[in-house]
Amino acid sequence: MGTLLELYNFPQLSFGPFDSILSDKAQFPSLYQMAPRDSSLYRGIVQVLVHFKWTWIGLVTTDDLRGEEFLRAVTGEMAKHDVCAAFTEKVPVSERRHEESELTFMPRIMASPSRVIVIHGDTDSLMILRYSQIFLFSTLKVWIATSHWDITMRSSTFESYNFYGALTFKYLTSEVPGFKSFLNSIKPNKDPEDIVLKDFWLSVFWCKKRYDDLGQENCAPNATLEALPIFVFDMTMSGLSYTIYNAVYAVAWALHEMLLTKSEIASEKAGESWLPHPWQLHSFLKDIHFNNSAGDLVFMDEKRSSEAQYDIQNYMSLPNDTELLVKVGHFIPSAPPGEDFTIGEEVIDWGWLGLKTPQSVFSESCHPGYRKTIEEGKPVCCFICSQCPEGEVSTQTDVDHCEKCPEDEYPNKEIDHCLSKVVTFLDITEPLGMTLALTAVSFSFLTALVLWVFIKFRDTPIVKANNRALSYILLISLTFCLLCSLLFLGRPTATTCFLRQTTFGVVFTVAVSSILAKNIMVVLAFRVTTPGRRIRTWMQSRMSNSVVLIFSGVQVILCGIWLGTSPPFPDTDPHSESSHIIIKCNEGSDFAFYSFLGYMGFLALGSFTVAFLARNLPDTFNEAKFITFSMLVFCSVWVSFLPMYQSTRGKAMVVVEIFSILASSAGLLGCIFIPKCHVILLRPERNIQEQIKKKVHSKG
Numbered sequence: 001m002g003t004l005l006e007l008y009n010f011p012q013l014s015f016g017p018f019d020s021i022l023s024d025k026a027q028f029p030s031l032y033q034m035a036p037r038d039s040s041l042y043r044g045i046v047q048v049l050v051h052f053k054w055t056w057i058g059l060v061t062t063d064d065l066r067g068e069e070f071l072r073a074v075t076g077e078m079a080k081h082d083v084c085a086a087f088t089e090k091v092p093v094s095e096r097r098h099e100e101s102e103l104t105f106m107p108r109i110m111a112s113p114s115r116v117i118v119i120h121g122d123t124d125s126l127m128i129l130r131y132s133q134i135f136l137f138s139t140l141k142v143w144i145a146t147s148h149w150d151i152t153m154r155s156s157t158f159e160s161y162n163f164y165g166a167l168t169f170k171y172l173t174s175e176v177p178g179f180k181s182f183l184n185s186i187k188p189n190k191d192p193e194d195i196v197l198k199d200f201w202l203s204v205f206w207c208k209k210r211y212d213d214l215g216q217e218n219c220a221p222n223a224t225l226e227a228l229p230i231f232v233f234d235m236t237m238s239g240l241s242y243t244i245y246n247a248v249y250a251v252a253w254a255l256h257e258m259l260l261t262k263s264e265i266a267s268e269k270a271g272e273s274w275l276p277h278p279w280q281l282h283s284f285l286k287d288i289h290f291n292n293s294a295g296d297l298v299f300m301d302e303k304r305s306s307e308a309q310y311d312i313q314n315y316m317s318l319p320n321d322t323e324l325l326v327k328v329g330h331f332i333p334s335a336p337p338g339e340d341f342t343i344g345e346e347v348i349d350w351g352w353l354g355l356k357t358p359q360s361v362f363s364e365s366c367h368p369g370y371r372k373t374i375e376e377g378k379p380v381c382c383f384i385c386s387q388c389p390e391g392e393v394s395t396q397t398d399v400d401h402c403e404k405c406p407e408d409e410y411p412n413k414e415i416d417h418c419l420s421k422v423v424t425f426l427d428i429t430e431p432l433g434m435t436l437a438l439t440a441v442s443f444s445f446l447t448a449l450v451l452w453v454f455i456k457f458r459d460t461p462i463v464k465a466n467n468r469a470l471s472y473i474l475l476i477s478l479t480f481c482l483l484c485s486l487l488f489l490g491r492p493t494a495t496t497c498f499l500r501q502t503t504f505g506v507v508f509t510v511a512v513s514s515i516l517a518k519n520i521m522v523v524l525a526f527r528v529t530t531p532g533r534r535i536r537t538w539m540q541s542r543m544s545n546s547v548v549l550i551f552s553g554v555q556v557i558l559c560g561i562w563l564g565t566s567p568p569f570p571d572t573d574p575h576s577e578s579s580h581i582i583i584k585c586n587e588g589s590d591f592a593f594y595s596f597l598g599y600m601g602f603l604a605l606g607s608f609t610v611a612f613l614a615r616n617l618p619d620t621f622n623e624a625k626f627i628t629f630s631m632l633v634f635c636s637v638w639v640s641f642l643p644m645y646q647s648t649r650g651k652a653m654v655v656v657e658i659f660s661i662l663a664s665s666a667g668l669l670g671c672i673f674i675p676k677c678h679v680i681l682l683r684p685e686r687n688i689q690e691q692i693k694k695k696v697h698s699k700g
Contacts, residue, residue: 006030009279013250015243017122017148019066023302032285032300034243034250036171036308041146042074044169044310044331045118047341048144050081053398054360055381057083058114062121063090070120070146084362084381086114093125110141115360117141122148123240142350142358147171147239147308151315152230152325164317165351171239172309172330174294180235183225204232230323246298254284307333316349365397368416372400388415391578407574408581421574425583426651428489436658437489443666444482450673451475457680461688470518470544475673477511482665484508485658497568497585502559504661505596509555510548511668512603512634517547519610519627555599562592576649584653601638607631630671637664 002012009030014022018035022028049057059074061067067090075085089109109117119126126149143166145151151168188198201207207219225233237245258276289299299305312329329343350358366372366385371394373386388394388402393411395403405411409418427433454471457463463471484504487496521544571586587593608631641660648656679686 002031009282011278011281011285013247015240015247017066020069021065030282033302034247036305038147038308040307040333041169041310042070042077043333044341045074045144046077046081046083047331048167048312048343049078049083049116051343052357054116055083056086056114056360056362057116057118058087058089058109058112059085060089060091060109060117060119062125063092067120074118082380084379087112091121091126115140115142115358116144118144119149120146123150140352142166142360145169147310150238150240152234152323163315165349166315168313168315168325169310169331170313171242172311172332173237173239173242174296176237176245176294179237183235186225204228230325236325246292249290249292250285250288250298250300253288253290254281257284257288309333312343314348317351366399367397368394369414370394371402372398393418410578419579421579421581423583424580424651425491426489426654427491432655433489436655436662437486439662440482440485443662443669444479447475447479447482447669450669450677451479453677453680460680462676462679467518467521467544470514470521473548474511474514477507477514478665478669480507481511481661485661488654488658492570492583492585494570497570498563500585501568501587501593501596502563505559505600506552506555509600509603510552512600512607513548513551515627515631515668516551516603516607516610517544519607520547523610523613551603555596558592558596558599562589562596565589566592573650580650582650604631604634604638608635626672626675630668633667633671634664637667
């Protein structure tokens with residue numbers, strides 16, 4: 001029909017949904033679309049889905065070009081927000097196809113697990129939804145309808161499918177003054193020639209004919225349209241009616257302007273007709289714009305027409321069987337983000353579904369502490385919940401990725417937020433630190449006591465027999481070595497980190513060098529026995545002192561190079577323990593650290609070897625057996641130290657090193673000097689010259 005009218009340039013005003021195809025002026029030069037643009041409607045629908053976290057929904061649209069265009073737009077927008085379509089139903093637009101699909105159309109929708117159905121189309125094309133029957137079946141679906149389908153238009157029979165609790169997008173329009181008063185004044189007897197109104201009135205008010213007077217109907221005298229239920233007659237102006245209202249107004253304005261122009265030049269005497277030709281209206285229609293009686297600005301030029309704005313309405317049914325549409329939100333595409341969409345969730349009545357907001361998801365939500373893992377080959381809405389990796393948290397539901405905690409924080413047990421890490425170090429005030437400190441002080445006091453015994457009994461044979469000077473040096477170095485362990489306690493500072501390893505390394509090297517010198521002196525004493533040999537001159541004390549100085553000097557040089565190139569410094573370790581930030585000393589150069597440990601191990605191995613070779617010399621003058629056993633303890637401690645030191649972190653690492661220092665020092669003290677103190681203090685009869693000579697002669 002439109003193509004035929006186009007041949008004669010008849011103006012055509014389309015009040016149906018806006019169609020981009022009809023905007024082609026080359027193909028439809030005489031067509032004017034009154035409906036505003038719906039190009040953003042799909043965004044509003046998706047915003048509703050995202051707001052209620054509905055990710056598994058059904059789509060119902062008409063099987064035509066407009067339906068295809070809507071599907072393409074809405075599915076693209078849904079993909080941006082991880083919303084999936086459980087099914088897509090295309091409603092046939094022909095009446096014959098309605099009859100074919102009526103029996104299976106609604107059952108297919110109801111069989112879907114999706115709880116939310118989006119409907120796109122207009123009242124005529126979605127006629128099948130009015131008459132598809134689900135006998136004695138109450139719905140458990142939420143329907144979201146677009147602006148062109150009047151959701152209230154349905155059959156009034158008990159078995160018919162209802163849409164209580166649905167959400168519908170309606171054009172945001174101003175109220176037309178006097179419209180409701182006009183509707184309330186409508187009566188069939190005011191316009192007897194309007195047969196359509198008369199038949200409608202007889203149908204909805206159940207008027208009965210009086211048999212005594214054929215042709216007369218018995219209707220309630222006070223019947224008004226306002227008394228009808230909403231599914232029979234809605235007193236509010238629909239979006240479709242509003243576009244018709246504007247179309248009639250536009251024609252009236254165009255005719256008014258045209259007749260004003262003609263009245264200036266028309267001549268009644270010439271008999272010219274005041275009725276205009278239809279094609280003459282184009283010049284007035286295409287440029288006309290006006291404010292209608294509702295106060296809204298109307299443009300006939302589609303390019304100047306703005307995007308449609310929408311009220312979001314909820315289809316409610318009150319306990320007294322009253323039905324109504326209540327505004328619960330709005331969608332204004334042109335508004336700034338954050339202000340374009342609002343919805344009052346608390347005022348929505350979900351119909352048969354109750355007061356609680358229904359859920360429509362394929363997979364249950366992932367709680368905080370978990371993340372979504374998409375199953376391979378399935379839509380993004382089909383996922384499983386995986387716990388966040390170590391060190392990461394998720395604070396919200398349904399997150400795709402967990403967030404890593406900052407270095408100074410760690411995840412809580414629920415993995416839903418980060419907690420501040422506790423700064424930790426081996427404090428001398430805590431029980432473990434206090435125990436180690438008391439142990440170090442006790443052993444150092446014991447070592448000092450042994451030194452006092454050796455000094456007091458310095459002229460006895462057992463003290464003189466094993467080089468008194470080396471014994472003094474060894475005892476003093478052991479005392480300082482035990483006290484060095486105190487540097488490892490407390491919060492590391494630049495000073496303590498600088499002194500820890502180097503002081504311990506030099507002092508312990510002096511101790512091991514003293515043991516090595518004692519072993520060398522014992523071997524020389526019993527292997528070089530021929531009088532007058534030049535090598536006996538090396539048996540003086542200067543040789544033993546030289547041994548200690550040389551070997552200790554090498555360690556001092558190594559430590560000097562270490563401190564000069566890459567010295568230790570205070571550092572933090574936030575990774576070794578999940579809930580703590582460890583304050584530690586960074587050794588600076590691992591190579592230098594293990595070099596000075598290796599040098600001490602080399603000296604200890606040398607001392608052990610020399611002592612082992614001298615183990616069978618006479619017992620009275622020989623402490624090689626005790627030194628052998630002490631070096632065996634020493635080497636066992638430090639060989640065990642390396643793997644334990646590498647496998648521990650934090651305070652445990654410091655404890656391992658302090659324990660190794662205390663154990664090795666105590667081993668040297670106990671194995672070398674305790675037996676001698678036993679003789680000096682408890683067996684003085686064995687510590688005399690005559691007893692020594694007898695023992696030597698008996699062995700000879």
